[in-house]
Amino acid sequence: MSDPLVLPRSDLPPTNEPLRTAARRLRWFRAAFRRVVTRVAEDLGCTFEIDDAKLAAIFMRWLEELDRQRPQERAERAAFLEFASSLCFRALIADLPLRALSAPARPSADEPGQFWPEAYACTIFCLSVHSAAVEQEFHVVPQLSPEATELRSWWSFRENVREDTAFSAGFLQKILGHEPNWFMPDNFRSRLGHWLFDPEDASGG
């Protein structure tokens, strides 16, 4: 069963393509982002304004980064699919394409959505698309770390991202239950150990 933080596949825009392919189309990416942000806004009791041009530029930077880091070996395809969501998250956090027009009205004060609504919406977006794509490809539902909702982790996240936006890639990997390489969290080749999901794990899961 999927985590309550994550939107179900049915809440994402429909597509006839595999999600890993659809997510690399700007029109689907944009539609999915809008849907997730709308849902998060309802949950938090606030309104977001999305900067369409900024979102498109972020999408293009993410594609360029995928191109730069995509491994040649087929055996690493699954791991890279999982890693890709943390690169997307990094791109979003580095240049947030949305702005909360009002303070969240619903959550209690210790929730991440109240603490940093824009980053929270981007987190839910990346986790939702990631989970749906991984489940579709490998029939495994990713389990999220409790840190996803711990305010202490979010404090640390926000502080560290001010120093280096690459930290955000590690933050998402941590939420997905992996141990990031904190020296180079946004570098696929430098990932530590056998911590990313791969097809062998899927057959066991």
Place this chain on the structure above:
Amino acid sequence: MSKMLKTQPDGLPLREVLRGLRHIVRRSGEAARDLTNAIADSEADGSVMNQLASTFIAEMEHLAASVDDAASRAARRALGVSGEVTATLPQVHEQGESCAPLAAALYTTLGMVLERMRAEHLFVSEMAAREAVVRWQRHSGSVSDSRLAADLALALADQRVIRGSPAHGDIAVQVSQIVPVAITSVVLWFLVARAPNDSEAALASAADVCVALAARIEQAFSAGDAEMLTALLQKYRNNV
């Protein structure tokens, strides 16, 4: 004028003239309003002149919008769908039908892209588009879909399908990039399979992708480098 114009049965020259007049009226509209406002402030009959100017501009807009709507409907019908243009460029090329529907579709979509780029005050010439399509349709030999699109893009630029100069500075790209980016956006969109209900979203996405690639697109157009443009279209056609 070209041979093609002598045999056109669809009133394109008239549409082009009306659009040209509308363009001039729009560009000079603000100046005319300023002038008549100034007269209205100083003279008793100024308000009458102001009203006349406004009425003339509104009539011109209405007339031009009517011919645009008629041309757009005709283009959509001819491309095989009732609501939206869903045929892709290779399909259109393969069918080898009259160049008029494609030129009309190019006119409509170029206008939409320019609007998205906040450069809607530029003039799009459907006649130039048609000339470009005629040249492109004659393209022989088997080339890739992306090369077909690149050839059409460069033909459109050669025919100066977009004319005029920008009126303000709030444009999504540099001035020298407007024409190459707008044309590439449309041919990229024409390469992409799309359903009627997401055709407009696909056009907006194609425009945004091309805005991000503006420098590279401008370079390809400046050099007239069809291969470079083909490579860009091939690389990004799956990202729209």
